[in-house]
Amino acid sequence: MDVTIVPGTLKGAVTPPPSKSQAHRLILAAALSGGVSTLSNVDFSQDIEATLGCMAALGASIQRPEPGVVEIHGLGNSIVQAGPAPILDCGESGSTLRFLIPVALLVGGEAHFTGWGRLMERPLTPYEDLFQEKGITWKRENGVLSVDGGRGYDALALEPGEYVLPGNVSSQFFTGMLYALPLLDGPSVLRSSTPLESRGYVDMTLDALRTFGVTAEETEPGVFAIPGNQHYQPRNLAVETDWSNAAFWYAANFLGAQVDIRNLNLDSVQGDRQIGTLYWKLARPGDVDIDLSQCPDLAPPLAAMAAVRKGTTHFVNAGRLRMKESDRLETIARTLNALGAKAQVGEDTLTLEGTDHLAGGTVDGCNDHRIAMMAAVAAIACKQPVTVLGAECVKKSYPHFWWDYTALGGEVHGLVSG
CATH class of the missing domain: 3.65.10.10 (Enolpyruvate transferase domain)
Structure with a gap:
């Protein structure tokens, strides 16, 4: 047009x-929770549709009882599952892709990510370097990213520990890790190797985590201590x-x-x-x-x-x-x-x-x-x-x-x- x-x-x-950035974060937390959350004042833009579609592919139940409202039946704080590797179409949403890569690794098997436009050309090196160091297979081929923890379906692909990411590429990498690490069975530390840019977006993530009952403490600038064995609690909220x-x-x-x-x-x-x-x-x-x-x-x-x-x-x-x-x-x-x-x-x-x-x-x-x-x-x-x-x-x-x-x-x- x-x-x-x-x-x-x-x-x-x-x-x-409504805030697309906040909506992504609330949807993800709701989908990881152990109950039913209702989010209102949701604008179903293409990026938000991508995140909803991916969480549905991972097993969350997504319903829309009325315009601007989404009801999310969460995955129960764990998405370890048997069955085919999910295919997650992220559209052209960088937030969806970068937020969900660590979360998808909790599947314990393999996940495939697709997208369109320039999405699959956008930088993912911080994750690639980090996950290959942790023994997680990372493959990009014909516009598809495949990640595989190689642990089978009886163990998580991510393990508690220290994770280091550069803070000058995108804060979205930190958000993805901040969502996944609290679900592991032990404490973790997430550390920025450079001054953390787009700090406001990390603050939005921490605020969303707190809202859903999950904590991550910034012990010093760019260093986050994240207790394990946490549980996302369902919430009813309106997007700003x-x-x-x-x-x-x-x-x-x-x-x-x-x-x-x-x-x-x-x-x-x-x-x-x-x-x-x-x-x-x-x-x-x-x-x-x-x-x-x-x-x-x-x-x-x-x-x-x-x-x-x-x-x-x-x-x-x-x-x-x-x-x-x-x-x-x-x-x-x-x-x-x-x-x-x-x-x-x-x-x-x-x-x-x-x-x-x-x-x-x-x-x-x-x-x-x-x-x-x-x-x-x-x-x-x-x-x-x-x-x-x-x-x-x-x-x-x-x-x-x-x-x-x-x-x-x-x-x-x-x-x-x-």
Whole structure:
């Protein structure tokens, strides 16, 4: 689906979708519990559908009694099972893949992971190095990842002990281990060999674990002591509104819209709640540096703001953006430059020299939900219409984005329902 946006102001109230990051974590904890959990305010985006599908493949019962609600009958704190190795289709969700690799090893046999888009190209080396050291077979062939603990069905593939991961690749590896290690029959230690980036996402994981009755204590920065023989307890919860997607409406306001962003938890553990602080940092004229190591998903909306502010914005520690749904460093710069911005890319940096307005034009959504939404927001500051190719990619995290955009007064041509 290709859409054309006529520049104009946006005005009104909007509630961003529920947090995809939190929903992944709550679904996983509920599926590992020994009972029935009900999660409400769930947005069934493509990534969330992937996680639900994988947990069902592992044996959890997933029911949807009403819109926005999912009822999960858990696996009973253990998923050791006999039978064929499960095939886990992770779609294009990096969270699903990285969270579930350690969990799937609790099967005790073999698990196969598939995906589409760039998913199976995204870095998995931290797990590969760690698990091969532990004697776990790791094979990637024809777009399929197979892991095999080689222990048969009477013993777990993971054993209690010390696990060391680099903290500068993705916090998702830590989340996966933090979910699996508490179910082992003895204590474990999870240690970061480098400063831990995207720390806010690890905090979200620890919060979800606590909510479901599981503890992991950070004894020193980047070192987690995890008791064994723990049990996930079922819970009934509502998913919070998502700060990562709310950031695009912050950017819209920066560019001249008047959007009332509702239902945000100001005390949330979501790391991207810092968008408010960064908004005001960019609102002041002059040159500014922004470190993206703890908030990589904020890069697109922040870049849209930086494109039209008074001053030069230098984003640093942004290298991990290259391994998102697109090479997001390159696609941010290419998209904004196509609209008339002045952006330059370094190995792990992005620099934008602010300009008074953007021209407009045609851009490719690059099968990247955050690039398409960035282009839509940037259209507010354009003189001419903006055409976004492949605009349906917003379904990955914000399925009703275009409908919210039009409800706020945006003029969008080419929308197709569904």
